[in-house]
Amino acid sequence: MSGQTTSVSAILFLLAVSVAGTPSTDETAAIAWLERYNTEAQDVYYRRSTAFWAYNTNITDETQQRQVEVSLETSQFIKEIAQNATALWDWSGMSFDTKRKFDSITNIGSAALQDQTKLERLTNIQSDMRRIYSTAKVCETVDGQENCMDFEPDLTRELATGRDYDRLQFIWDGWRASAGPSLRPLYQEFVSLSNEAAQANGYADTGASWRSSYEVDTFEQDLENIYEELKPLYLNLHAYVRRKLRETYGTRVGLTDPIPAHLFGNMWSQQWNNIFDLVEPYPNKPGGIDVTPKMVELNYNATHMFRVSEEFFTSLGLGAMPDTFWERSMIVRPTDGREVVCYASAWDFSRDRDFRIKQCTDVTMEDLLTVHHEMGHIQYFIQYADQPLIYRGGANPGFHEAVGDVLALSVATPKHLKQIGLLDEVTEDPDADINFLMATALEKIAFLPFGYLIDQWRWRVFDGTIGSDNYNAEWWRLRTKYQGIKPPSTRDETLFDPGCKFHIPNNTPYIRYFVSFVVQFQFHEALCKEAGHTGPLHTCDIYRSTAAGDKLKAMLQMGESQPWPDAMEAITGQRSMTASSLLKYFQPLTDWLKQKNWENRERLGWDAETWQDAKDPATSFARALRTTLPVMLLALMAAMFFRC
Ligand code: BJ2
């Protein structure tokens, strides 16, 4: 069925129930109309997913063109449905459920752009941004030959394993020089068009429209409160890691300064697990397990990693992957020279239980955890597949992000790794526990300020507080303020460092990950209780607990049909987001870090100005004046005194 036919048929069925121009209040008829919508929309979204998938797994001019065409057809469909819904139905007095459905289909995203040329431009910009990011490479000349490195796996591996300051900086700078500058003008134009669409939808700007998915007026303040609660733990981790990095890299890491951003084993310093070897609390004890060598030794491959993850889900009584998942997913980077969007993602095609993952899987523990993350999305898709299309989504976007991570918290415990053959022995030892918690903190606690700041930047870009002449400066102000890191080289406004993080050119909201990193510990604690776990929270493994599985399933099956506090209550008994489970999980490490930092007389935090002073001529002049002025005055007074 062509897109054109789809939208024409949509209009026809809508007109067929129209009542003399007055919106109807007949709820039974409205429900039948919504059901019809559901069937038609599934087809439309399936076509769209198919075209997007074709592009993401084979970036060419043709697949890009096709993706843009189908996107525009879909927007047309969405717009017509919303217009007709409003013309045909007055749902203000209908039930909660019907109202919720109508509210959802009349909130139409970028399709709200009235001007077709602008909509087409917006769609094209989004494709171009994805393409620029996904095909960017860092090239160097080796023995007279040009060698170009892809982000995955080349740059990722170099950053994860490299320990040479200058080489790491070469990779870090190279990536930003390659992807950033050409994204900048596109992003600027994107912001303006995207805001126009959001405003046509009744929101102040795109950021406001994103925040509305959380259905809480106090959302920003709630997050800020949670962030403040978690900050002391981050500051303690940061100070401890900073001292350890100084032991490795010498005075280039200042003990009261922000840390150079390229030293964390990750392109964005967002998770620091790859430098565990540099910061391990008890190097002669076990606990901080990286099972990568064991995976290699056991000849793991991508399929095996996905099967291990699937088996965890089925052990809880949750769903296995359908055959088509295995047949249609792309779980390794193609070797036939195709350019693909490698960044791991999970896809719901909206029909026929067609769910897929696209991941350029590397045989590492880090990727094993990412496999679980993506499989968590698929499990959510499976569980809410019987909901109407409108309700197939996470209770809020952060819930969707949390599912796979919750399981991964169990998978990464020494007890579990031993059970699945990835670890030879488990030692009961408090020092090993601290090693384990440190490894987990490098992944979970290090992430918190990063997860928080990305959309602080974007929300302010969308509401105009951050203008395009300040994109990079404000990005680094936030990176320094929250993460306590600084760039290893001078940045300016010809560069566009935010664009070098996938979710910016891909236009994926990011606060969902911050929410996820908080709520996943609430879910973990609740499921551990259900599984009858006793002992410290960080030792819990819910493997094979169908009681925990049932609890999780009940929440997943709700999809987006209820406001998220109801879903939260179904699984935890609480109705709000709280940092308490996370803090409980890390309590032993928090105590240890505080003690360690006290012994080292550590100054927590950093001077936020440090790197900016060094590069900004205005502030360096002011600083120079501040330090030299008193000396000059003294000299002047002395000279006058001796003359007299
Ligand atoms: C590795 C992971 C995303 C994810 C991908 C890419 C962007 C959206 C999807 C969506 C899912 C959905 C990712 C993991 C934790 C931190 C963050 C990061 N990839 N996406 N289709 N992560 O969330 O799975 O798959 O249904 O909305 O980006 O920064 O790496």
Ligand code: ZN
């Ligand atoms: Zn995700």
